[in-house]
Amino acid sequence: MASALTALTLFTGGGALAVGLELATAPPALALDNGLNLTPQMGFNNWNSTHCGAQFDEAMIKGIADLFVSKGLKAAGYQYVNLDDCWAQPQRDGAGDLVPDPVRFPHGIKALADYVHAKGLKFGLYSSAGDHTCDVNGFPGGLGHEQQDARLWASWGVDYLKYDNCHNQGVDARTRYRAMGDALKATGRPILYSICEWGSTGPWEWAPPVGNSWRTTGDIDDTWDSMISIAQANQGLADYAKPGAFNDPDMLEVGNGGMTATEYRTHFSLWAEMAAPLMIGTDLRTAAPETLAILTNTDVIAVDQDPLGRQGSVVSSENGLVVMSKPLADGGRAVTLTNEGSYDATITVTARTLGIAGANSYKVKDLWSKKSSTGDGTVSAVVPGHGTAMFRVTPGSPVPPPTGVTQLSDLPFGTATNQWGPVERDRSNGDIQPADGHTLTIRGAAYAKGLGVHAPSEVGVHLGGACRNLVTDVGIDDETYGNGSVRFQIFRDAALAADSGPMTGKDPARHLTADLTGATTVRLVVTDAGDGTSYDHADWAGPRLACGSGPAAGAHQLSDLAWASAGNSWGPVEKDMSNGENQARDGRTITIAGTTYAKGLGVNALSQVVYFLGGSCTSLATDVGVDTEANGRASVSFEIYKDAVKVADSGLMTVTSAPRHLTADLTGAEELRLVVTDGGDGTISDHADWAGPVLSC
Numbered sequence: 001m002a003s004a005l006t007a008l009t010l011f012t013g014g015g016a017l018a019v020g021l022e023l024a025t026a027p028p029a030l031a032l033d034n035g036l037n038l039t040p041q042m043g044f045n046n047w048n049s050t051h052c053g054a055q056f057d058e059a060m061i062k063g064i065a066d067l068f069v070s071k072g073l074k075a076a077g078y079q080y081v082n083l084d085d086c087w088a089q090p091q092r093d094g095a096g097d098l099v100p101d102p103v104r105f106p107h108g109i110k111a112l113a114d115y116v117h118a119k120g121l122k123f124g125l126y127s128s129a130g131d132h133t134c135d136v137n138g139f140p141g142g143l144g145h146e147q148q149d150a151r152l153w154a155s156w157g158v159d160y161l162k163y164d165n166c167h168n169q170g171v172d173a174r175t176r177y178r179a180m181g182d183a184l185k186a187t188g189r190p191i192l193y194s195i196c197e198w199g200s201t202g203p204w205e206w207a208p209p210v211g212n213s214w215r216t217t218g219d220i221d222d223t224w225d226s227m228i229s230i231a232q233a234n235q236g237l238a239d240y241a242k243p244g245a246f247n248d249p250d251m252l253e254v255g256n257g258g259m260t261a262t263e264y265r266t267h268f269s270l271w272a273e274m275a276a277p278l279m280i281g282t283d284l285r286t287a288a289p290e291t292l293a294i295l296t297n298t299d300v301i302a303v304d305q306d307p308l309g310r311q312g313s314v315v316s317s318e319n320g321l322v323v324m325s326k327p328l329a330d331g332g333r334a335v336t337l338t339n340e341g342s343y344d345a346t347i348t349v350t351a352r353t354l355g356i357a358g359a360n361s362y363k364v365k366d367l368w369s370k371k372s373s374t375g376d377g378t379v380s381a382v383v384p385g386h387g388t389a390m391f392r393v394t395p396g397s398p399v400p401p402p403t404g405v406t407q408l409s410d411l412p413f414g415t416a417t418n419q420w421g422p423v424e425r426d427r428s429n430g431d432i433q434p435a436d437g438h439t440l441t442i443r444g445a446a447y448a449k450g451l452g453v454h455a456p457s458e459v460g461v462h463l464g465g466a467c468r469n470l471v472t473d474v475g476i477d478d479e480t481y482g483n484g485s486v487r488f489q490i491f492r493d494a495a496l497a498a499d500s501g502p503m504t505g506k507d508p509a510r511h512l513t514a515d516l517t518g519a520t521t522v523r524l525v526v527t528d529a530g531d532g533t534s535y536d537h538a539d540w541a542g543p544r545l546a547c548g549s550g551p552a553a554g555a556h557q558l559s560d561l562a563w564a565s566a567g568n569s570w571g572p573v574e575k576d577m578s579n580g581e582n583q584a585r586d587g588r589t590i591t592i593a594g595t596t597y598a599k600g601l602g603v604n605a606l607s608q609v610v611y612f613l614g615g616s617c618t619s620l621a622t623d624v625g626v627d628t629e630a631n632g633r634a635s636v637s638f639e640i641y642k643d644a645v646k647v648a649d650s651g652l653m654t655v656t657s658a659p660r661h662l663t664a665d666l667t668g669a670e671e672l673r674l675v676v677t678d679g680g681d682g683t684i685s686d687h688a689d690w691a692g693p694v695l696s697c
Helices: 058-070 108-118 146-156 173-186 224-235 261-273 289-295 298-304
Strands: 010-012 015-017 042-045 080-082 122-128 160-164 192-195 213-215 246-248 278-280 313-318 321-327 333-339 345-349 362-366 372-375 379-383 388-395 404-407 415-418 440-442 445-447 450-454 457-462 467-476 485-492 495-504 510-515 521-528 537-547 555-557 565-568 590-592 595-597 600-604 607-612 619-626 635-642 645-649 660-665 671-678 687-696
Touching: 042 122, 058 080, 058 108, 080 160, 108 122, 108 146, 146 173, 160 173, 173 192, 224 261, 261 278, 261 289, 261 298, 261 321, 261 333, 261 388, 298 388, 321 345, 333 345, 333 379, 379 388, 440 467, 440 537, 445 537, 450 457, 450 521, 457 537, 467 485, 467 495, 485 510, 485 537, 495 510, 521 537, 590 619, 590 687, 595 687, 600 607, 600 671, 607 687, 619 635, 635 660, 635 687, 645 660, 671 687
Parallel strands: 042 080, 042 278, 080 122, 122 160, 160 192, 192 213, 213 246
Antiparallel strands: 010 015, 313 321, 321 333, 333 388, 345 379, 362 372, 362 388, 404 537, 415 457, 440 445, 450 537, 457 521, 467 510, 467 537, 485 495, 485 521, 555 687, 565 607, 590 595, 600 687, 607 671, 619 660, 619 687, 635 645, 635 671
């Protein structure tokens, strides 16, 4: 993303508009630009039900493909039929190629792929980014054979690769997984790339431009404890999910017999709420009707497959009662109420907590009972132990954006008109079909978020008087090869708030800031600049709204304030205690090298906590260090960001380091970001403390 752009004076027909201070935020990671997985993948993988047993063979896979069609799974959205480990011979052939097991697959892999394709489905298989796969029999892995294997798989008609992490010979994960990603791309065949690195190197930080999904945890087991702990670990990574790039908390165990029907409904609900891949792991040939009813609940599947591609976030968690809210493309929210305890409990949440306050009424649909009601947006249910109630809440009138900094492409449109194809979210305009564009790119600068349009175009978003400003880069997308000429204008209701002036496809991005104080609606308008509209593919690149007010004047203990978002690689971010284990509120008194603190945040690298300041705060002062519960293994660094600019850095710290005191100037900042990075030896035991942080506003 373009950075450090200066303010710009914008000229209109009547003179100049003064452009205000820019609002910077950390650039989101780009997603892999292969046109695949704009919603999470759905399909089948045999591993959870068969491992390498004799029942894993050609007949089974053909039977699964048949059942996808006959049992309504294909109609519900499932499309991938995938093989896991043990499909190959233990040795490569004389040319170095992988050889299918002739007993399991007597007709070979290409014939099996052809059978699956004939059903209107897609076919996938498995390998490992090491010299052997994970099974004890040691089948050949892909390390050092990336190009050869990718070409072979493409020739067989493979549509999906699950790439595991065993026997990796200590080669850096980024190197190994990028090598295979490059090899898949070089085949010219669209192959969905599922990175199965187990979350050990924080793949959510580096994998979005490499693969279409990445495992965030170790393997799931068919038990409540395994499933819910994996859900808890994955919940903290919501900010990293986006169309084309999703967190993967592993395959579904629904129907394998180790959990109750109530627990399986929780499993399926949480995976859908977290925009996770829905990969069936049970043998559908013997699946009970109750299992199929869970797996084909189209209302729950629609939440997982919502085109906005957002992962739900935890908005309330107390005593094992957890509420998640997932933004949807229609402006509503999907809501899960989960009771992690053993006894019935009433869970209630309001529209304000869900982030959609301000409508005149709300439609609430229970996605399991199918009952609907209309009310004030309050959602409440008596939830059994280990159960989850799931709802879709739809405002009856437009609602303003939530307090904080919001990417415009994540909000519902009030109006959207476009000369050529639809307005595209987080992609260039492309051709006339939906989602056929590419990464937004202006003169070589790529943007993960934004709108791709074609002049003449107009996009309107309801603000309800709640927002302060909009900042964005603008320009003609590089897909026009330097052609085109347009003009970008931002309107605060009927008043012009910013104007780019004429721009051509040869111009670098320009930066606009528009004061939206009191506006009911913001309108983003692109017009032709005079030479016809043939190449007028225009990008609103990284447009960000700042809405609502920051903290009140005075000094605040940071742990007493609500954060805008929080990501953590081990359990939740804890308030006023150390990180502890994977459960909420399981830490201890914050302690750094013998010094204890009553207030603060306990995290585990890799971690990021974001607070909305709204320009009202001036400074942060905090001690930092590794908590003594790390038992000598940790090494981390603490970083403080004022919007996108780093303003304080602790340097490397270990469990023997004394507390270090950091101060940061936050004058005028829209956001404060607290980041903890790994010191280079892995994130195990990287329990880090923001100790006694005080925010002055």
